Amino acid sequence: TTPGYAILRSGNKKYQMRQKNTSNPIMVLQPSTTSPAEGDDLETFIPALSVSAISKIEDTIELILQEEQANAPPKVNKWHEKFAKDRPAKKEA
Numbered sequence: 001t002t003p004g005y006a007i008l009r010s011g012n013k014k015y016q017m018r019q020k021n022t023s024n025p026i027m028v029l030q031p032s033t034t035s036p037a038e039g040d041d042l043e044t045f046i047p048a049l050s051v052s053a054i055s056k057i058e059d060t061i062e063l064i065l066q067e068e069q070a071n072a073p074p075k076v077n078k079w080h081e082k083f084a085k086d087r088p089a090k091k092e093a
Contacts (some may be wrong), residue, residue, distance in 0.1 A: 008063060015063040028055040 006017040033047040 007066070014066040016066055018062045018064065020060045020062050022058065022060075026057040026060075027053045028057065030054050 008015045008017055029051040032050050032052040034050055035047070036042055036045040
């Protein structure tokens with residue numbers, strides 16, 4: 001496991017928990033109908049089917065199944081780690 005992450009245990013399985021953020025929130029919708037607005041004739045008003053947003057989700061938790069170390073796939077370098085390998089080392093003054 002990676003230090004700094006919470007671990008969730010369920011039965012004999014372990015899951016690493018990671019917070020995931022998104023710039024576009026997920027909207028939870030429910031069916032609804034329109035209501036008459038001020039000035040509408042209540043006798044002739046016909047409600048229309050619509051949807052209403054009842055909640056907005058911006059953060060989610062990702063659960064990553066933790067395998068035993070022997071079965072874990074090898075670590076894959078991130079792009080910034082690959083980039084840093086090709087950079088010349090800083091000379092100490």
